[in-house]
Amino acid sequence: MSKQYEKETICIQSGWKPKNGEPRVLPIYQSTTFKYETSEQMGRLFDLEEDGFFYTRLQNPTNEYVAAKICELEGGVAAMLTSSGQAATYYAVFNICEAGDHIVLSSTVYGGTFNLLTCTMKKMGIECTVVDPDAPEEEISKAFRENTKCVFAETIANPALVVLDIEKFARLAHDHQVPLIVDNTFATPINCNPFEWGADIVTHSTTKYMDGHAMSVGGCIVDSGNFDWTKYPEKFPGLCTPDESYHGITYTEKFGKAAYITKATSQLMRDLGSIQSPQNAFLLNVGLETLPLRVERHCYNAQKVAEYLEAHEKVAWVNYPGLKSNKYYELAQKYMPKGTCGVISFGLKGGRAAASEMMDKLKLAAIVTHVADARTCVLHPASHTHRQMNDEQLVEAGVAPDLIRFSVGIENVKDIIADLDQALSQI
Ligand SMILES: *Cc1c(COP(=O)(O)O)cnc(C)c1O
Secondary structure (H helix, E strand, C coil): CCCCCCHHHHHHHCCCCCCCCCCCCCCCCCCCECCCCCHHHHHHHHCCCCCCCCECCCCCHHHHHHHHHHHHHHCCCEEEEECCHHHHHHHHHHCCCCCCCEEEEECCCCHHHHHHHHHHHHHHCCEEEEECCCCCHHHHHCCCCCCEEEEEEECECCCCCCECCHHHHHHHHHHCCCCEEEECCCCHHHHCCHHHHCCCEEEEECCCCCCCCCCCCCEEEEECCCCCHHHCCCCCHHHHCCEHHHCCECHHHHHHHHHHHHHHHHHHHHHHCCCCCHHHHHHHHHHHHCHHHHHHHHHHHHHHHHHHHHCCCCEEEEECCCCCCCCCHHHHHHHCCCCCCCEEEEEECCHHHHHHHHHHHCCCCEECCCCCCCCCEEECCCCCCCCCCCHHHHHHCCCCCCCEEEECCCCCHHHHHHHHHHHHHCC
């Protein structure tokens, strides 16, 4: 089942395709291990000479079917699930970077990504230069060094809602002989396929819209197969030279376009072990089945809420890329013509204090550290998710201290607006 089907069909029909007499629904392979007839067969699996499952830390059939579905949705060649979005980000970068290497990072990325790449990975000897994604190409170019190994950015930044000029970033990355890695969590493959615009690798926090019901934390990495590592063997020795921990296998030679994901599975998953549980992968798959329906409704509702807020006298500013007044409206139209996401940010004329007061008055919208859920929820990043950042870093990340992140759910939009209306009337 390849390109002939539309995304709505892929979401329902791809991945697990039962044969005669098999379960209609994707089974949960709740097993740590898999049985073989001969010692020789098992040995061949360990040598990566044959495809197959032996231990769930490396691969599990439930996970594989779900990864295959996401891979098809993104138009990639290979994909893997991880235990969280953070693990996906870490593996995606660490798979091609080691101590002494360097990353170029868009300043507006998710707070957890910012922390991981600028602080935690620094302790592993990997340096990071943070760039303003809206800066001119010549300026961003200056961030690259001899030892730069990748560029990392988000399609729609959480929570700054900056829309990435993917083509510009792909050009910059490729001019400097490195891949562009894009976190596509907010847009989802329903609204944007970064590979079509030149991105090489896509990551997801499947915890968000893909799961969609706030049930399971998870992540995914998809490889487009388009970046030719063998053109720069001295830059990517991990992929282009023999791996001693696998009897001298050279991933690019043996696995071609699947080299990057195979290495991430057989080295990083083997050694670091952030596998998604099959139970969570099963839940993720249920979420994926309705992803196109939910994303459409999230975007419809968010547009209405953004328009309501923009017209409200107590609201100082609204940031939603679907608003004509928005700085990123044109870019959003280009890269995500069907819609952007269900997340809006806004500030009140009363500033930070009014934000907390208004949030406490909401009845339907719950205060939770979550986003992109079927249920409307709200968060104040400066006091919650981005608490570890100082004011300067907050501004750099596109997070104003008064910013309220409002994640519009799939309830009836009249009720969501009525809830905001009653809360705003009380401050
Ligand atoms: C939530 C999020 C992450 C981290 O994902 P977890 O599943 O929470 O580990 C990464 N990127 C973006 C854009 C996110 O919203």
